[in-house]
Amino acid sequence: MSKATLTISSKNYSSWSLRGWLICKLAGLDFEEERVPVDDPGARAELLLLSPSFLVPRLVHEGVTVWDTLAIASYLNEVFPEAGLLPPDRAARAHCLSVSGEMHSGFANMRSALPMNIKGRYPGFKVWAGAQADIDRIVAIWRGCFAAHGGPYLMGPRPTLADAMYAPVCSRFTTYDVKLDVACDAYRERIMAHPVVKEWIAGAMAEPEELEELDAEF
Incomplete structure (x- = not known):
């Protein structure tokens, strides 16, 4: 059987690619990366925040094609329930989905x-x-999660969908020197130091400077 394929774009700039990639990694999925060229008009539109992420991330697994981060998470949670992408407790699962959904659809000004x-x-x-x-x-979301689930991750002792959704935010806070309280800054550092996130960062650092012309929106 062929290996799963995840289509992504720039590792340096594409927050949605990072979210989908982390979801697949946290699920334990064995997959190959397929890159959308950065000069593709759809990829450029996504990176310039001019359109939703239609092209990436996109997962193909056992003949099933899934796009959109929340759909990929829902699918992989069914395939690999033991991975814990979503908490088994109903209340915690509802909380996880709520904060993930808010990240998925909101925060346009910060983006x-x-x-x-x-x-x-x-x-x-x-x-x-x-x-x-x-x-x-x-x-406030992070503090509420720590209070409800005890940390060190948003839903408790292990990373879940919620952490994958907020990982690009941790990257943004690092890039732009956003000042945080002690608990939230420790969480940001924890996410940035996670081995899977560090693997993504290494790929981003190795990327050529292909997107310099995109500074109009950055």
Whole structure:
């Protein structure tokens, strides 16, 4: 049987690619990466925040094609329930899905003002008020998760879908020097130091500088 394939775009810039890739890794799926060229019009539109992520991530597994991060997570949770992408407890699972869904559909101001750029570092970056409101809400979500589930990850002792959804936010907070309280900053560091995330970062750092022309929206 052929190996699963996950289609992604830039590892440095594509937050949705990172989310889908992490979901597959946390599920324990054996897969091959397929890249959408960065000069593809659809990929450029996604990276410029001009369109939803229609092209990536896209998973093909055992003849089934799944796109969209939440759909991929739901599918892999059925295939690999022992991986714990979603918590087994009903209340915790509902919480996980709620915070993941909020990340999936919200925080447009933060996405626009702080686009993902793993290679970038902007100490003292000035966050405008609209983006700060999104950051404040994310911090409230994280604090609520720690209070409800005890950490060190959002849903407790092991990473879940929620952590995959918020991992690009941790990258953004690192890139743009976003100031956080002690607990949230420790969580950001924990995610950035996770072996799977570090594997992605290494791939991002090795990427050629192909997207310099995309600075209009960044």
